[in-house]
Amino acid sequence: MKKIEAIIRKSEFDETKEALHAIGVTFFSYWDVTGVGNEKVGHVYRGVSYSTADIQRRYLSIVVTDSFLEKTVETLLKSAYTGKVGDGKIFVSSIDEAYRIRTKEKGGESLK
Amino acid sequence: MEGLLTINNVWMMICTGLVFFMHLGFALLEIGLTRQKNTINILFKNIFIITMGLLLYCLLGFNLMYPGEFNGFIGFAGFGLSSPLADGSLDLAYNEGYTYWTDFLFQGMFAATAATIVSGAVAERIKLNSFMIFVVLYVGIIYPIAGSWKWGGGFLDEMGFYDFAGSTLVHSVGGWAALVAIWLLGARIGKFKDGKIGAFPGHNMPFATAGVIILWLGWFGFNGGSVLSADPELTSLTLVTTCLAAAAGGVASFIFSTILYKNYDITMFLNGILGGLVGITAGADQMSPTDAILIGAIAGVIIVLGVALIDRIRLDDPVGAVAVHLICGIWGTLAVGIFGNLAGFDQFITQLVGVACYAAICIVGSFLIFYVMKVTIGIRVSAKEETEGLDIHEHGMDAYPDFGLKQQ
Numbered sequence: 253m254k255k256i257e258a259i260i261r262k263s264e265f266d267e268t269k270e271a272l273h274a275i276g277v278t279f280f281s282y283w284d285v286t287g288v289g290n291e292k293v294g295h296v297y298r299g300v301s302y303s304t305a306d307i308q309r310r311y312l313s314i315v316v317t318d319s320f321l322e323k324t325v326e327t328l329l330k331s332a333y334t335g336k337v338g339d340g341k342i343f344v345s346s347i348d349e350a351y352r353i354r355t356k357e358k359g360g361e362s363l364k
Numbered sequence: 365m366e367g368l369l370t371i372n373n374v375w376m377m378i379c380t381g382l383v384f385f386m387h388l389g390f391a392l393l394e395i396g397l398t399r400q401k402n403t404i405n406i407l408f409k410n411i412f413i414i415t416m417g418l419l420l421y422c423l424l425g426f427n428l429m430y431p432g433e434f435n436g437f438i439g440f441a442g443f444g445l446s447s448p449l450a451d452g453s454l455d456l457a458y459n460e461g462y463t464y465w466t467d468f469l470f471q472g473m474f475a476a477t478a479a480t481i482v483s484g485a486v487a488e489r490i491k492l493n494s495f496m497i498f499v500v501l502y503v504g505i506i507y508p509i510a511g512s513w514k515w516g517g518g519f520l521d522e523m524g525f526y527d528f529a530g531s532t533l534v535h536s537v538g539g540w541a542a543l544v545a546i547w548l549l550g551a552r553i554g555k556f557k558d559g560k561i562g563a564f565p566g567h568n569m570p571f572a573t574a575g576v577i578i579l580w581l582g583w584f585g586f587n588g589g590s591v592l593s594a595d596p597e598l599t600s601l602t603l604v605t606t607c608l609a610a611a612a613g614g615v616a617s618f619i620f621s622t623i624l625y626k627n628y629d630i631t632m633f634l635n636g637i638l639g640g641l642v643g644i645t646a647g648a649d650q651m652s653p654t655d656a657i658l659i660g661a662i663a664g665v666i667i668v669l670g671v672a673l674i675d676r677i678r679l680d681d682p683v684g685a686v687a688v689h690l691i692c693g694i695w696g697t698l699a700v701g702i703f704g705n706l707a708g709f710d711q712f713i714t715q716l717v718g719v720a721c722y723a724a725i726c727i728v729g730s731f732l733i734f735y736v737m738k739v740t741i742g743i744r745v746s747a748k749e750e751t752e753g754l755d756i757h758e759h760g761m762d763a764y765p766d767f768g769l770k771q772q
Contacts, residue, residue, distance in 0.1 A: 296625045296627040299672050299675070302562060302563045
């Protein structure tokens, strides 16, 4: 099993979510994050221009069986892409074990 | 005649309530335009001002401001309240517009406002104790003495100085102290770094917006009540000029700041409304609707320039109190000599003299208070406290404990 963590633009979230559903990734968690990166954002407040490296993104955490890994990553690369600086990152790591609390199933079964 | 007095008095008490409500408006505006970590501190200061302000006004303020016959500069009619009696019950001939009690409470609601103006300007870095001492001295002594010069029948009143509801007597009095305070206090850490002006965006725009709308509503009482009776013609005209100036101030400020900065800034829009309101306050009963719109619109432009000017001279005013209350207060006072029924060169000069007299007493008074505190007990919190927030250090709690994700 693999955990895929993706930091993507909020504007691409809806498209990404639908694309993931379409390939059979039916559940995952996400939350809003703030981080710093290569991109700078300009603002004006009360006549003062300032730029901040604080960037708002959405963080997705997806756990899949090994056989799902490739198409999940491909889907993310495609649906979260705009081509501009700041499209985000994807991290893949291994998961030792997974359980479904209700049925006590473990491993790949718990992810279905 | 007694029926008329009852109607007048009821209107004055409604206005008293509206002015009281303005304190919520000030509190919401101030916390909206500052950072989350200092919210409780600002609320605490505002609640202190209205409670202590009323007690002080009862103890000595009212009788300092309205001493009856006096030398024109300072007079005192004694501590506490004592209602004038006729045949053992309240003397209803006290005034054709209201009773003694209404008079006290209406004026008492005004008194605290002057200190509230300062609260916003010094927010996020002043020591709570020092601020409270300032409030006691400024609201208890300076504000009523300054007020007696005009509203108490003092020398500026005899000279013909005109300030209908307090562009100078309330707003500039607060504004001058705010200016002196932020000068002695210094800017917030990071506001002026490496020669550049920084920005600390406020943390709650819905609060700031609610605050301004509440203040606007309160102004119906602030100006409407300053007619000092329910006179049908004057009260309704006053409400019209007040609202038109507010609207014009907001629109002018929004358009001007958008052209200047290419950004739709809600805080400038809101400050513009307040600038228009402060601007019309000195002559709200003397202006035609067109005059009111012009005064408000000019105030709206002044706000945008004023906020930039304060930044430019390296003073830090988180909520724009100096631009709104001092600069627009002066503008409104001078506008009485330019627009409306009283317009004229002599009146303009008289207005100018009035502004100068108030500048003198307010600058000297607030400087003495803040400077003495600065060299003795200190007026500024430690850098650690400022960075981590006054809420957690002065008050030991968070304003929104369930929403602590992004404190800055």
